[in-house]
Amino acid sequence: MAKPFEVDQQWLERIADQVSGIHYGHVTITVHDGRIVQIDRTERTRYDGPSQKRNPSESEQQQSKQRESQAASEALRIVQ
Secondary structure (H helix, E strand, C coil), X not given: CCCCXXXXXXXXXXXXXXXXXXXXXEEEEEEECCEEEEEEEEEXXXXXXCCCCCCCCHHHHHHHHHHHHHHHHHHHHHHC
16 A cells, blocks of 8 residues: 655755756656655757758868877877
């Protein structure tokens, strides 16, 4: 038989705090032996419209090439 469930003012405030401000998401309340033991909040972010693929700038391309070159140098050092 399930134990009677009581929620005091402190838990009501905690739950309200977790729910406030969420536009998309959910709040999960975990109960053990008739007592609230945990509140989980998962918030989602939704974006309207399709994503746009952007072209990397020249500096981003140079940085990428430098990282690739450094990785290749590291691989050569490891092999030697």
